[in-house]
Amino acid sequence: MNYQKSIDLFEKAKNFIPGGVNSPVRAFRAVGGNPLFITRADGPYMYDEDGNEYIELINSWGPMILGHNHPEVREAVIKAMEKGSSFGAPTAKEVEIAELITEMVPSVEKVRMVNSGTEATMSAIRVARGYTGRDKFIKFEGNYHGHGDSFLIAAGSGAITMGNPDSPGVTKGTAQDTLLAPYNDLEFVEHLVEANQGEVAAIILEPVAGNMGCVLPKPGFLEGLRKLCDKEGIVLIFDEVMTGFRLSQGGAQQAFGVIPDMCTLGKIIGGGMPVGAYGGKKEIMEYVSPEGPVYQAGTLSGNPIAMAAGLTMLKQLWDDNSIYSSLEATGNAIVSGIRDSLKSLGLSYTMNHIGSMYSLFFTHEPVVDFKSAQTCDTALFGKYFQAMLRKGIYLAPSQFESLFLSTALKQEHVDRILEANEAALRELV
Template identity: 75%
Template sequence: MQITKSKALFEKAKQFIPGGVNSPVRAFRAVGGDPLFIKRADGAFIYDEDENSYIELINSWGPMILGHNPPLIREAVIKAMEKGTSFGAPTAHEVEMAELIAKMVPSVEKVRMVNSGTEATMSAIRLARGYTGKDKFIKLEGHYHGHGDSFLISAGSGAITLGSPDSPGVTKGTAKDTLLAPYNNLEAIENLVAIHKGEIAALILEPVPGNMGLVTPAPGYLEGLRKICDKEGILLIFDEVMTGFRLAKGGAQEMYGVTPDLTTLGKIIGGGLPVGAYGGKKEIMDFVSPSGPVYQAGTLSGNPIAMTAGLVMLHHLDENPEVYTRLNAIGSKITTGFQATLDKLGLDYTINHVGSMYSLFFSNHAVTDFESAKKSDTVLFGKYFQAMLKRGIYLAPSQFESLFLSTALSDDLIGKIISANEESLIEIHQ
């Protein structure tokens, strides 16, 4: 396996791009070595610039539920491009997309398209403040809601990977309105609410966080948050940029039966193209300009190419519920196979798994929140990553990222993943 072209590209990239990458986790600093530069992708495989192939378990960080470059989306995008790539004006596709999201997602009555998950979460917090007339909001430790200033306080994902969860450039004035609490701890939320009674506009969280590795909600936790928010007049915001349409047609809120006031969505509604959205109750969303006083705008919002791709994806998921049966079966087969190997080798581990998302932590204790996630053996994970990569399996280059599976994984490929896992674990523990 030669990776000479990726190495040359990385050296050149470092001359013109900070760190040589356009998103920090891509730099491979948490796992060692240099990043691969990807040339193309198809189905369950990605191919680097040297044409090495890898079975890929990230799927563009979630949206590629059907695998890479599925023909139904590719053909729709090509056809849409023949009509133009951007108008900066309303289109019929935007209306169809809004109607479809409202049909599929329990919390959404109205929705506003934006250009990314980060933009969606920033806008949702602004809306919550404008609607309630309060300034503070609660976020949970290790939950990542994009790189907006207010969110880079004990953030997950790349912020953990680089060891700098509180980014320089975030002002003290911004930080003071962000209240922190650990995940899966209702008492901590109740204490914050009591201390800042009448001051909190919103509580935002990933209902199933994937940015400190995958961590699942404790029984009754999400229901408890809903009760607290109802009692105190706090808007509950679910960041479903990762989980929306992946865990179920209606996302984590459908799976767990808890309906938030606002929901943020990401690039799956663009079939993997750059896009986002936020939506919720009609009376709240009508506070957004031009209906209401809370300003938010975007020249490329509702881009016709992204809307076309997203409509094909969401219609397919809406009309084919067997997709979720297949996704869940794939997740169970892989994690069960991994567990059998880990148990056979007598290794310390925790696997958190829900549907088509999972994380393997090298840890001798349960991983239920940010603090327990940080106690995992990240050095060992780096060795595991490299061992799997050597065997043609491409994982997220950080312990603190969930993996995302696709229906492109055949039983044969699942077997290869499980075999590579066993060989890699034996190698790094010799």
């Protein structure tokens, strides 16, 4: 494949944009080579500036659950744009999408629209602190909740050790109220809460992790957190920016039958536009200004173009019960096919999968948390990524990102993905 236009654009971009990209993982540093500059996408395909075609398994990092450039979403955006791009005032579609979200998501009785998943998680923690009158919160290693200062915290040593800043620019003062726990380790969380008795406002987690690769909760983990939060008066927050509307109409909380006090949403909720939201129990959300004392605002929150796209997307998911069974079947076909190839080639890499999310980990160990994810051979993954790319399959350019499937993938695409996978794996043997 020829990538010259992308190479030239990347060189030019580095003169004006930090690292040449507007989000770090796009730089391809984890997999080598140069990032591809995309010019258009349709259904299961993306096309770069050099005219190369790819079947892609990222779907804009999750939002495009119905495939790219979905005709009904596109038409809704065009119609909304004809009326104006921003009003800075309430619109009927904001009410309509809020009502639909409360119908779809079990934990949400009231919801506030924002512009990104990062805004949603930052705001949810602030509301939980205001509601409980406590300062500290617990997050989990390997769970990503956006780039808010209090979330960029590295691991401390021991159950009562405060976090340390994981990025320059994050102050120690910000870090000291963030407590860190290993994912899937309920006993550690219990000790952490006990060591900080009466000080923990919230526990926030990805119910299915997607930012250390796809990592599922162990049986009883989510249920144990729910029980602990009930006992200690802690607000349980599910970050469903990735899993919301993807694992089921009501997200991971519906799929696992564990209902948090609050949840954060993004990606699919915007139908490809930059949208986020946070919501939860009425008594908690009534602490949000102007109804309550916890301040949060946004000039473009509830933007009419974004609301049109998101509402159209959610209506599709709400009205068609076959979407999730179709996604499940596609996921099962791809994952079982990859496992068959691994077995036939005598390889024992690890695979995690749920619904339309999966990850192939280049490690022989089960991946259940951040520590086990770090045993992956990232250099070998980089070779696999490049081999798949040469065969026209576009994966997430990092070992530590989940893949996301769409309903646009048909049997012919699944067959091509599996053929490319086997050929790529043979190159690694």
